[in-house]
Amino acid sequence: MTTISGPPTLLVTSTISTLEKCKTIHETRQIHAHMIKTNLVNHTFTVGKLIALCSLSGLSGGLDYALSVFSQIRNPNAFIFFALIKGFSESSNPLQSIILYAHMLSCFKELKGIEFSLPSVLKACGKSRSFEEGRQVHAQILKTHFRFDPFVSNSVIRMYEEIGEIEFARRVFDKMFDRDVISWNSMIKGYLRAGEIELACGLFNEAPERDVVTCNAMIDGYGKNGKCELAEEVFRMMSDKDVVSWTSMISAYVLDHRPRQALDLFREMLSLGVRPDAAALVSVLSAIGDLGFVEEGKWIHNYISANKITLNPGFIVSALIDMYSKCGHIENAYHVFRCVSHRKNIGDWNSFISALATHGLGQEALEIFLDMERKEIEPDEITFLGLLSACSHGGMVDEGQYYFKIMQEKYNIVPKIQHYGCLVDLYGRAGLLEDALGVIQTMPMEADVLAWKAILSASTKHGNVAIGENAAFKVMDLAPEDSSCYILLSNIYAKARRWDDVAKVRLMMKQRGVRKIPGCSSILVNGKVHEFLVRKEMDMRNDSEVLSKIEEMVSRLKLEGYEPDLTQVLLDIEEEGKGSSLCHHSEKMALAFGLINVRNGAPIHIVKNLRICCDCHSFIKLVSRVYNRRIVVRDQNRFHHFEDGSCSCKGYW
């Protein structure tokens, strides 16, 4: 009798247990080398373990390594295929998972064993929006007994749901006789994703069973569909909230432009002893960025370090960069960016490029992109939005045109409406109004509000009444509730001294019930926020200290040649009144408060809800020189760093 001897059992078990201990792909490679020496590479079981560990353990570079090992073996079994298919379905390259699945089908004579991979390949189809492939897998399932497996049916529902083919999902759902809570949840999620609130709500009420996931899906879906109050309702009614419930509600507040409530809710969550995870921190960081509360942001940053929350993979890094940038602390954003030098994901690069762009550091943004190219990191459409905005905020028309070109020719990215919007803005800010209009006329889709607003603000800036009027009327059509276009149109007329038309705009606003958003600026001093609202002369309350400081500033600046820019006043009031209403713009009040209360030498940080006006802009420029202060102002669009009489925006805002 002959026995075919396999490798010694002890060698196999010790190799596998060593493999399981590997922390980096480098260590795994050494064991692989050892396996080659001892001929274990021909032992399917051990190689399978190697591939599975590489694909499924999340080691960086593991998947690619697993694929290369796989390509060198002769008879891969279903277990090996499963490991790779699952690994790739969760990666950023889900198509590879579909390719492997097809490969597996061609290798095997019978279907035995392939069913392990069905949930993963379906997930890959969903993730990569591969409708045709998804349908084929579905068809194959219908022809076999697999359709009686609830895991598989739920995966099919989930696949259609993610692709957005909600009717297909519904058909599968209706035919299932063993629907469980997961089937219901996926279906509800699908309707919410499609914006079908009523249908989602119907299923929510009908569902025989709800769990915490069901409610969380409703909170999230309501929030994303602009129904924050409904989200609140579900949230308040829940008795067992988990960290996802809190996170979803925090995000709903952020989306509803209520960052204060988001932050308060986060604090409530902490006080109840719920431990925030990475996603919760990302959400609250975005609220903090909106508020500009850098101290809170630093606290979260510390929390992340102290609790060893993993930065990668995930959104933490880009959320931190974004938060620091929105708080005006671009140096801290840079610090975070640099600290993760080895494994940055595309979002981290994009956040930093956009951050530099909003701070007017266009040249620096372009340099970061050069670095990406050197490191062969594939940019995506958002990278180019950042670059285009860097160019338009920096007046770099030629560069902007260049990036718009290579985006398509070198990187095969089809420009979306936002890219065209940036291009319009690029020409507009530079005063090339005709070119800006040319983009609108030739772009392959209808121009949206943002594009017309870019034209409008460019016309205001460059004093073009005809183009500006036309753009303002387009914006009124497309976004009737937006008051900013009325203000800008009025400014255009005022600049042309057409006071009758200014009055007409004012009348139009009144008739249409459009309300001007009151200007509001806030400033942080010693960890406390002080808010200033634009205020009429009549109610000065107890801001007399601030008001007399403004008077002092005005007279000091007048000696330096400051002349109030009266075209920035909406109403046609008497010249005298105009001057003083300008003085009460919220950013001037916040600035006066800052000069009084922020210690000498420290920069003054101000956040304004609207765009800064021309008068305030030149006023603050002068203040930075006369009072020798660095002043950082965040307005609706970007940052202005004022220093020694000039501003980082160089007039492009």
Added chain:
DNA sequence: CGTCGACTTA
């Protein structure tokens, strides 16, 4: 062997 939920960048 496996199915459902939250998060950044414009």
